Amino acid sequence: MSKQIYITWIDFQRRAESMNQYVDFDLYYLPPPVSRKWLKPFGYLLQAWRTIRIVLAEKPDVVWVQSPPSLVPHILLGLRAFTRRYGLIVDCHNASMLPPWVHFPAATWVLNHSDRVLVHNEEMRGVVEAHGVRPELVRVLEDPPAMLDLPPAAPRAPDARPYVLVPCSFNPDEHLPLPAVMGAARLLPEVDFKITGRKWKAEAQGLTKDAPPNVHFTDYLTIGQFEALLAGANVVLGVTSRTNCQLSVANEALGAHSPLVLSDTGILRKMFGDAALFGENTPEALAAALGEALAHQPEMRAKSEALKLRRQESWLAEARRASQIGNGPASGGTPGAGTLVKPPAGR
Incomplete structure (x- = not known):
């Protein structure tokens, strides 16, 4: 089984958490260490160093990385040139195709030298390809349904407001x-x-x-x-x-x-x-x-549960197709993005 990691430069995201319940990767959050905008370039240096340390320590077969910031794939592509080869999957959120990130130097070149470029829906596939990303690299991978272990709802008085x-x-x-x-x-x-x-x-x-x-x-x-x-x-x-x-x-x-x-x-x-x-x-x-x-709350709750189950099955099939990267232009030789696990029953 290949070793996979997912790196994102934020403090939490439901998409990454939900994907991690289906895909066997180790998830690393590297939030900005500073909040003031004028200090962000210095924060990026620290985040870049932490990213490099993680990859060198973990020696992954596949690295999933979230963009934006668009410079993170640059770092990982550059690091791969000097270390053991690993597959690189770039998870492009919609903002990666908006200013300022879409204008980041060599952004399209880096995506074209990754092994897989993920977008979140068919409309974004068209946007990414219009910016010059090779169509054979692009796959649509929507957000999976969240598998939540929710606490029981607190008891509410009969006259409590909805x-x-x-x-x-x-x-x-x-x-x-x-x-x-x-x-x-x-x-x-x-x-x-x-x-x-x-x-x-x-x-x-x-x-x-x-x-x-x-x-x-x-x-x-x-x-x-x-x-x-x-x-x-x-x-x-x-x-x-x-x-x-x-x-x-x-x-x-x-x-x-x-x-x-x-x-x-x-x-x-x-x-x-x-x-x-x-x-x-x-x-x-x-x-x-x-x-x-x-x-119509009872009927709508039943519809949500039924759609969740259907989307779980379709998402797993979608993820298996999207994560196959063995024939990418810069592949590290990894035959696929790892083991996809069947979600447990229930929430």
Whole structure:
């Protein structure tokens, strides 16, 4: 069995965690050691050194690496030229094809000298290939359904108000629809809305100033705190303004068997149409979809669970195809990306 590692320069990501429940790699988080933007280049030097040390110590057969930052594949490709050869799989998130990372020097050249380039949906495949990446290197690997070991939902009083969980990082694609979420909350005053993410970002964007009284900003949550909220949510709402975004929250909701409402995009309908309800990013459309989800919670929970099981099977087949790298242009001679394990039953 080949030894695999996955390196990402952030502190946590659900996609990587979920993939690690299906794919046998050791996951390394290397978050930025500094927060101030002007210090980031110095932080990158430390992250690069840690990356090199991990690879030299682990001697992997295959390295999976997340991009962006786009310089991480550069480091690993350069290191491979001076050490034992290993397969290199670059997991390209959508932001890798947006400024500033898409303009990073030699970004396309490095992808073309990797062994596999993963994108998250068919639309992004077209974007990556349009930037000059060789089509034979590109594979679509969507986020797998999260396998969550959720705590039991805390007992709630019979008269407790229902709540909608809105996982949020306040990135630009989420910032644009959030006023519509606020408007939907005003149309559903009997329902609480819990918006996760760092509160100072919400304040900086002016979202807390005129928020209705049934909207609550949770501030930063630990993984355990977030999963406790997820376990008790009546509905999970995921919003985006990007047509090519697949929303990690949707797979978290499937993992929790939660009723799910999403922004109405083609990608999200294709991936989650069997379980979710959809609304345009307007107060009226989101409120209508949320109201229907709240009224049909048992049926929607059953649909989420059924779609999770189907997506697990299809994702495993997709991952087996995507991870075969033996014939890549710069392959280290590894016949494949390792052992894919069957997910356990249950959550």
